[in-house]
Amino acid sequence: MNSPSPRRKRLVILGSTGSIGLSALKVARDLPERVEVIALAANKQGSVLAEQAREFSPQAVALFDESGLDDVRGALPEGTKLAPAGVQGLIDLATLPEADMVLVAIVGTAGLAPALAAIRAGKDLAIASKEILVMAGEEVTREAAKHGVKLLPVDSEHNAIFQCLAAEPARHIRRLILTASGGPFRRTPAEELPNVRLEQALKHPTWKMGRKITIDSATLFNKGLEMIEARWLFGVEMDRVDVVVHPQSIIHSLVEFVDGSQLAQLSHSDMCFPIQYAVTWPDRLPNCLRPLNLAELGSLTFEAPDPVRFPALRLAREAGERGGTLPAVLNAANEVAVPAFCEGRISFPRIWGLVEDVMRAHENIEAPTLEQIIRADAWARTTAEALLPEGAGVA
Amino acid sequence: MNSPSPRRKRLVILGSTGSIGLSALKVARDLPERVEVIALAANKQGSVLAEQAREFSPQAVALFDESGLDDVRGALPEGTKLAPAGVQGLIDLATLPEADMVLVAIVGTAGLAPALAAIRAGKDLAIASKEILVMAGEEVTREAAKHGVKLLPVDSEHNAIFQCLAAEPARHIRRLILTASGGPFRRTPAEELPNVRLEQALKHPTWKMGRKITIDSATLFNKGLEMIEARWLFGVEMDRVDVVVHPQSIIHSLVEFVDGSQLAQLSHSDMCFPIQYAVTWPDRLPNCLRPLNLAELGSLTFEAPDPVRFPALRLAREAGERGGTLPAVLNAANEVAVPAFCEGRISFPRIWGLVEDVMRAHENIEAPTLEQIIRADAWARTTAEALLPEGAGVA
Numbered sequence: 170m171n172s173p174s175p176r177r178k179r180l181v182i183l184g185s186t187g188s189i190g191l192s193a194l195k196v197a198r199d200l201p202e203r204v205e206v207i208a209l210a211a212n213k214q215g216s217v218l219a220e221q222a223r224e225f226s227p228q229a230v231a232l233f234d235e236s237g238l239d240d241v242r243g244a245l246p247e248g249t250k251l252a253p254a255g256v257q258g259l260i261d262l263a264t265l266p267e268a269d270m271v272l273v274a275i276v277g278t279a280g281l282a283p284a285l286a287a288i289r290a291g292k293d294l295a296i297a298s299k300e301i302l303v304m305a306g307e308e309v310t311r312e313a314a315k316h317g318v319k320l321l322p323v324d325s326e327h328n329a330i331f332q333c334l335a336a337e338p339a340r341h342i343r344r345l346i347l348t349a350s351g352g353p354f355r356r357t358p359a360e361e362l363p364n365v366r367l368e369q370a371l372k373h374p375t376w377k378m379g380r381k382i383t384i385d386s387a388t389l390f391n392k393g394l395e396m397i398e399a400r401w402l403f404g405v406e407m408d409r410v411d412v413v414v415h416p417q418s419i420i421h422s423l424v425e426f427v428d429g430s431q432l433a434q435l436s437h438s439d440m441c442f443p444i445q446y447a448v449t450w451p452d453r454l455p456n457c458l459r460p461l462n463l464a465e466l467g468s469l470t471f472e473a474p475d476p477v478r479f480p481a482l483r484l485a486r487e488a489g490e491r492g493g494t495l496p497a498v499l500n501a502a503n504e505v506a507v508p509a510f511c512e513g514r515i516s517f518p519r520i521w522g523l524v525e526d527v528m529r530a531h532e533n534i535e536a537p538t539l540e541q542i543i544r545a546d547a548w549a550r551t552t553a554e555a556l557l558p559e560g561a562g563v564a
Numbered sequence: 565m566n567s568p569s570p571r572r573k574r575l576v577i578l579g580s581t582g583s584i585g586l587s588a589l590k591v592a593r594d595l596p597e598r599v600e601v602i603a604l605a606a607n608k609q610g611s612v613l614a615e616q617a618r619e620f621s622p623q624a625v626a627l628f629d630e631s632g633l634d635d636v637r638g639a640l641p642e643g644t645k646l647a648p649a650g651v652q653g654l655i656d657l658a659t660l661p662e663a664d665m666v667l668v669a670i671v672g673t674a675g676l677a678p679a680l681a682a683i684r685a686g687k688d689l690a691i692a693s694k695e696i697l698v699m700a701g702e703e704v705t706r707e708a709a710k711h712g713v714k715l716l717p718v719d720s721e722h723n724a725i726f727q728c729l730a731a732e733p734a735r736h737i738r739r740l741i742l743t744a745s746g747g748p749f750r751r752t753p754a755e756e757l758p759n760v761r762l763e764q765a766l767k768h769p770t771w772k773m774g775r776k777i778t779i780d781s782a783t784l785f786n787k788g789l790e791m792i793e794a795r796w797l798f799g800v801e802m803d804r805v806d807v808v809v810h811p812q813s814i815i816h817s818l819v820e821f822v823d824g825s826q827l828a829q830l831s832h833s834d835m836c837f838p839i840q841y842a843v844t845w846p847d848r849l850p851n852c853l854r855p856l857n858l859a860e861l862g863s864l865t866f867e868a869p870d871p872v873r874f875p876a877l878r879l880a881r882e883a884g885e886r887g888g889t890l891p892a893v894l895n896a897a898n899e900v901a902v903p904a905f906c907e908g909r910i911s912f913p914r915i916w917g918l919v920e921d922v923m924r925a926h927e928n929i930e931a932p933t934l935e936q937i938i939r940a941d942a943w944a945r946t947t948a949e950a951l952l953p954e955g956a957g958v959a
Contacts, residue, residue, distance in 0.1 A: 337848070423858075431829070
């Protein structure tokens with residue numbers, strides 16, 4: 170009954186000081202016989218990165234933003250090299266000859282270039298940055314297939330679907346059903362949404378996450394991005410990707426098969442579950458994570474998302490269906506809108522209003538090159554910025 | 565995306581006029597390009613069997629009880645042979661050279677001999693008669709392994725677990741969690757159970773089934789038998805098999821893996837789902853069965869079974885843990901107790917009282933031969949009968 174003991178997986182973590190990165194290090198700490206952390210990269214938090222380096226003794230670390238480099242230099246353990254700042258450092262780490270798997274957990278679009286570099290170097294990819302597939306799903310999945318590289322989803326929803334699919338071929342899929350907590354405004358009447366304050370939007374009912382993704386969960390843009398991500402990860406058309414609101418976040422997603430049967434994956438909402446699964450796949454290893462007791466939970470509830478109060482799902486479905494550069498434009502406009510809301514410059518509903526305005530102004534390019542995608546992303550940011558009211562204060 | 569078109573599966577149905585048999589024929593009717601019914605056997609209902617034969621034109625049919633043979637003779641289509649009555653006819657059908665798969669859906673213990681004959685003839689087995697594995701799980705699973713025969717569970721619970729396990733090795737299983745509707749007395753106080761009437765016990769909240777299994781669902785002996793069945797089908801120890809009450813019968817069972825993740829299978833409660841899956845496995849085929857809409861359902865609830873009001877689970881766990889001839893004894897005593905309750909000879913709680921009395925009186929035989937199991941079964945019936953009050957009227 171014992172499995173053969175495989176050698177340790179050599180893991181590169183891009184985004185080690187963020188919420189996903191910290192959970193990944195927790196998993197590595199729990200499974201030292203299976204995971205070896207060989208490289209770490211962070212955005213700004215140099216002293217946290219240095220502390221992580223002292224614990225895990227990686228070959229190399231990188232800090233994207235050079236302003237924090239002073240906290241890293243001199244604070245690294247012997248044998249740990251410091252890679253250059255900026256995207257080159259991320260690429261250097263993602264293509265280390267010794268790496269087996271690269272976990273890309275960088276907020277925003279900075280993960281795209283290192284992810285593609287890792288794929289082309291033959292590294293398996295654990296994907297937590299949904300922007301990678303939203304912006305360049307076609308390119309990323311094509312390159313992965315070409316280089317025989319496995320894409321392992323770390324988002325709890327896609328990880329759930331990955332588990333449910335197991336050995337099932339794509340032709341068995343009728344629908345992928347992503348669950349959504351519904352966010353803090355699930356019960357808020359439409360007329361109150363313009364008055365929503367930042368503190369309210371940051372109160373996620375079930376998951377503890379970074380600020381950007383928490384706001385995205387409140388608008389449901391997070392779920393919209395996940396719909397597009399699912400389309401690419403699992404090779405299905407956009408109209409086969411559905412969303413159901415499930416406030417308890419226990420069922421992380423479901424697959425409906427052509428025979429009408431559904432499979433669901435369940436656990437408490439702790440990112441260590443999907444991260445560990447991605448890192449140890451196809452194995453499953455015992456851990457100390459809290460198991461689920463359905464009788465204690467009592468009930469799981471479900472409701473349809475409200476398309477009127479939450480237009481993000483409609484916009485994302487449209488972007489995913491039309492493809493081309495439009496998903497990158499939706500994502501980039503949202504990346505401008507969210508900080509603008511956080512700074513009090515626009516109201517909560519203006520987040521999706523701004524995204525829709527930018528999408529309507531965009532001339533979509535079909536089958537774009539990576540260059541065209543990056544240009545569309547930049548165009549969308551500039552266009553969105555121009556549509557913001559000047560100075561502070563809610564528009 | 566198209567699967568290669570496999571040839572039709574040639575199916576023998578033992579128990580074609582019962583609830584499972586009728587659902588199996590519905591599946592065969594819906595998938596004529598994939599399923600060919602080559603033999604049918606029933607217990608008593610000769611005219612129904614003959615009508616089925618006229619629709620499906622099987623090679624052969626058999627009626628177990630010869631009193632109904634007059635309804636069959638002369639009513640069969642040209643080319644359909646009538647096998648002998650009794651167990652020999654069932655064995656003849658189960659070992660037809662042309663058969664690929666035998667569906668054993670006979671109430672009670674009569675399915676054991678034909679199931680073993682089918683396995684030894686190299687036929688895959690779709691198992692709906694849980695008595696086969698409860699009585700002789702060790703022998704049946706050993707013989708199946710020896711003859712390279714696949715055991716496909718048709719019970720919705722075991723079929724759910726089979727789907728959740730997919731390619732997962734047994735070492736990944738932490739627990740199998742069988743769901744139970746809880747039956748019609750889920751909320752009935754213990755002191756009212758002695759006054760329960762037959763009509764109440766026959767009102768199953770979610771499934772339409774035969775009389776014996778409906779009473780077994782009310783006492784939870786059905787779930788107890790399923791616990792023992794699961795132990796053998798999936799090769800786990802008894803203490804890894806748990807039960808959770810789930811009144812809506814939408815989640816048909818779950819698997820908890822060693823990493824704390826759970827997978828669940830969901831569908832409406834219609835036996836066509838698991839039967840089709842067993843028959844078409846490893847394929848999944850589109851059908852007209854009603855798909856599930858979680859948002860419409862609204863909520864799924866769960867609670868722990870009450871061991872005081874429903875001792876059947878405790879007795880079954882004990883029988884499954886001790887093994888030997890004890891599971892056969894539990895099953896046989898229950899098969900005597902249920903009709904005695906239906907005839908008004910004993911009260912509802914006396915069903916488990918009687919089963920426990922017979923278990924306590926039994927001298928368990930470890931690693932029994934099939935002969936010893938059958939003798940223990942007969943002994944348990946005689947012993948249970950002797951413990952019944954004489955004549956009618958609630959004891």
